Amino acid sequence: MFEHGLAFRDKTLVNYCPSCKVVLSNEDSQGGKCDICHSDIVQKSKDVWYLRITEYADRLLEGLDRVDYLPNVKLQQRNWIGKSTGAFVDFEVKGSDGEKLKIYTTRPDTLFGVTFMVMAPEHPMIDKYADRISNMNEVRAYRSECAKKTEFERTQLVKDKTGVRLSGLSGINPVNGKEIPIYISDYVMMGYGTGAIMAVPAHDERDYDFAKKFGIDIIEVIKGGDISKAAYTGEGELVNSDFLNGIDNKKEAIEKITDFLAQKGIGEKGVQFKMKDWAFNRQRYWGEPIPIIYCPHCGMVPVPYDELPLKLPEVADFRPGQDGESPLAKIESFVNCKCPKCGADAKRETDTMPQWAGSSWYFLRYMDPHNNEAFASPEKLKYWGEVDWYNGGMEHVTRHMIYSRFWHKFLYDIGAVPLDEPYAKRTAQGLILGPDGEKMSKSKGNVVDPNDVVDEYGADVLRTYVLFMGDYEKAAPWSESSVKGCKRFIDRVWGLRNILTDGDEYSAELESAVHKTIKKVSSDIEAMKFNTAIAALMTLINKIYEKGSVNRAELKAFLTLLNPFAPHVTEELWSLEDFGGMLADGKWVDHDESKCVDDTVEIAVQINGKVRAKINVPADIEAPDAIALAKENETVAAAVAGKSVVKEIYVKGRLVNIVVK
Numbered sequence: 228m229f230e231h232g233l234a235f236r237d238k239t240l241v242n243y244c245p246s247c248k249v250v251l252s253n254e255d256s257q258g259g260k261c262d263i264c265h266s267d268i269v270q271k272s273k274d275v276w277y278l279r280i281t282e283y284a285d286r287l288l289e290g291l292d293r294v295d296y297l298p299n300v301k302l303q304q305r306n307w308i309g310k311s312t313g314a315f316v317d318f319e320v321k322g323s324d325g326e327k328l329k330i331y332t333t334r335p336d337t338l339f340g341v342t343f344m345v346m347a348p349e350h351p352m353i354d355k356y357a358d359r360i361s362n363m364n365e366v367r368a369y370r371s372e373c374a375k376k377t378e379f380e381r382t383q384l385v386k387d388k389t390g391v392r393l394s395g396l397s398g399i400n401p402v403n404g405k406e407i408p409i410y411i412s413d414y415v416m417m418g419y420g421t422g423a424i425m426a427v428p429a430h431d432e433r434d435y436d437f438a439k440k441f442g443i444d445i446i447e448v449i450k451g452g453d454i455s456k457a458a459y460t461g462e463g464e465l466v467n468s469d470f471l472n473g474i475d476n477k478k479e480a481i482e483k484i485t486d487f488l489a490q491k492g493i494g495e496k497g498v499q500f501k502m503k504d505w506a507f508n509r510q511r512y513w514g515e516p517i518p519i520i521y522c523p524h525c526g527m528v529p530v531p532y533d534e535l536p537l538k539l540p541e542v543a544d545f546r547p548g549q550d551g552e553s554p555l556a557k558i559e560s561f562v563n564c565k566c567p568k569c570g571a572d573a574k575r576e577t578d579t580m581p582q583w584a585g586s587s588w589y590f591l592r593y594m595d596p597h598n599n600e601a602f603a604s605p606e607k608l609k610y611w612g613e614v615d616w617y618n619g620g621m622e623h624v625t626r627h628m629i630y631s632r633f634w635h636k637f638l639y640d641i642g643a644v645p646l647d648e649p650y651a652k653r654t655a656q657g658l659i660l661g662p663d664g665e666k667m668s669k670s671k672g673n674v675v676d677p678n679d680v681v682d683e684y685g686a687d688v689l690r691t692y693v694l695f696m697g698d699y700e701k702a703a704p705w706s707e708s709s710v711k712g713c714k715r716f717i718d719r720v721w722g723l724r725n726i727l728t729d730g731d732e733y734s735a736e737l738e739s740a741v742h743k744t745i746k747k748v749s750s751d752i753e754a755m756k757f758n759t760a761i762a763a764l765m766t767l768i769n770k771i772y773e774k775g776s777v778n779r780a781e782l783k784a785f786l787t788l789l790n791p792f793a794p795h796v797t798e799e800l801w802s803l804e805d806f807g808g809m810l811a812d813g814k815w816v817d818h819d820e821s822k823c824v825d826d827t828v829e830i831a832v833q834i835n836g837k838v839r840a841k842i843n844v845p846a847d848i849e850a851p852d853a854i855a856l857a858k859e860n861e862t863v864a865a866a867v868a869g870k871s872v873v874k875e876i877y878v879k880g881r882l883v884n885i886v887v888k
């Protein structure tokens with residue numbers, strides 16, 4: 228990626244604890260406090276490695292149209308990528324040296340309703356004009372308050388807005404020349420759009436709350452709401468908007484104003500993505516070392532291909548070093564090296580890749596695990612193709628899967644894999660909730676430990692229960708009584724030995740039930756409807772106990788069907804009864820469609836009007852199936868053999884007549 232310009236280093240603000248001297252993730256610095264020592268964190272500028280995933284944003288969206296993911300999975304990915312279309316608009320800044328403040332908006336149609344502007348507290352224009360902003364002290368104090376908040380806290384829709392007006396600078400609305408105040412506020416992010424907005428309090432909730440608090444004008448430009456009570460974010464006819472007045476179609480208004488801005492050279496269409504470039508380095512030991520060498524003469528030089536993969540050195544101390552440095556930075560023998568280009572003394576990058584790196588492509592290695600030349604040969608990659616079906620939790624639907632899809636598309640672009648999407652199909656299992664219906668968590672004390680269930684009831688009961696507890700993709704609460712129900716079911720399976728009789732064919736009483744169960748379990752497993760498959764087996768065992776006996780053929784079929792759910796007990800019974808080999812290695816059972824219906828009728832089969840056989844068919848059978856079944860009959864088959872069929876007739880519920888020559 229480095230060689231393709233897709234990996235780069237950039238200075239970025241990170242959460243840093245000055246007393247622990249460590250860089251903290253957003254999760255480890257909630258409320259502006261360090262999770263370790265509880266002192267105030269600060270934002271510190273640090274070099275960060277990025278992978279330019281944003282370059283692939285459109286392709287990551289487009290690819291979703293070609294894969295078979297659950298609708299919810301696709302939706303979460305689309306939201307994560309977060310494509311937004313709108314416009315960039317330049318506002319002149321009074322008090323500056325002819326500077327323009329560029330903003331990003333999705334609603335250029337509301338331009339006549341702009342009554343103020345807001346910059347992110349970190350906006351570089353503030354520093355540039357620090358000597359002209361008369362309340363710079365107040366600005367600095369506000370900034371350091373903001374530095375303690377995480378991005379998550381800042382993007383929450385809190386009613387109580389904070390901010391500081393920049394005195395000395397003001398904006399000029401390009402469509403009507405009005406002078407408007409410029410504020411800084413933490414609800415505007417430096418990392419999105421341009422880090423500055425035009426605020427339309429009448430039609431944006433955050434701007435509305437801000438305007439109310441700071442006593443700023445609210446001008447309605449879209450009819451339909453009551454702006455004395457709340458921002459109106461719906462659609463409607465444009466008012467107070469000069470040449471846009473009267474238009475009641477948002478799309479049309481946006482097009483018209485965007486064209487106007489473009490003509491005047493003060494704005495242009497714009498696209499933004501929520502997704503940011505992928506911060507790709509960690510100060511941890513466990514991770515693939517980033518194979519870059521810093522040479523005093525050549526700059527950043529990638530480790531040559533024949534020295535890859537770069538392996539982690541053996542160390543005694545895994546902890547990060549001072550100032551949040553990677554543990555590898557302490558290992559002289561690792562750090563010091565020669566520049567591959569000029570041979571000068573050089574130093575290695577000591578940061579490692581995040582856990583998301585390996586999880587993006589490890590599965591490709593399964594296709595060709597012993598290959599010493601490449602991660603997999605082109606032939607193997609072509610033979611195996613994409614992952615047919617990826618099932619997993621919803622927690623990995625955005626970050627991991629999007630990273631992995633990006634990674635794969637890059638490999639595709641450099642010709643390393645034959646397909647540009649790694650996963651053909653994606654499903655997800657529902658979350659198992661605690662007995663109280665809440666998400667399991669240690670703090671709530673509602674965690675069920677599967678090991679305890681195995682100890683008390685056995686692994687088969689646990690498996691059967693987990694697959695039986697509800698629709699596979701839906702969340703379901705843990706139920707101890709249902710676990711007990713599954714235990715009784717497995718006990719009854721074990722008890723089948725006591726009522727076992729001889730018989731190599733299904734008995735007349737159970738034949739239809741067995742065929743029907745085979746059909747249902749087989750198709751339910753394919754459709755991941757494990758719960759209804761198990762329910763069908765429970766129904767069948769009830770029928771068996773009603774009858775009071777099960778023969779060997781029936782038991783074999785039953786054990787085969789239950790084996791995927793309860794592998795231990797079924798395998799044990801299989802072995803005790805000497806059914807031969809391992810059940811898990813054996814063949815699946817087939818069903819006979821004609822035996823899956825309860826209502827059968829006996830019909831006559833005639834050849835040229837003469838009855839040759841009587842057969843049983845389902846009462847509701849259609850003509851083609853009835854005729855096909857008739858021809859399967861041995862006598863009929865023999866009579867028809869070698870002759871040409873002139874006509875075939877089925878008289879519902881009575882007969883099949885085949886006319887031959």
Ligand code: ANZ
Binds near residue numbers: 333417
């Ligand atoms: C004026 C406006 C009027 C807006 C209106 C919305 C409604 P999405 O859809 O998420 O792209 N915005 C732009 N940059 C921002 C930043 N760095 N931090 C916080 N907010 C930012 O939203 C884009 C909208 O979010 C933009 O459109 C802008 O507010 C705001 F009736 O501009 B809007």
Ligand code: ZN
Binds near residue numbers: 524525526568569570
């Ligand atoms: Zn060099």
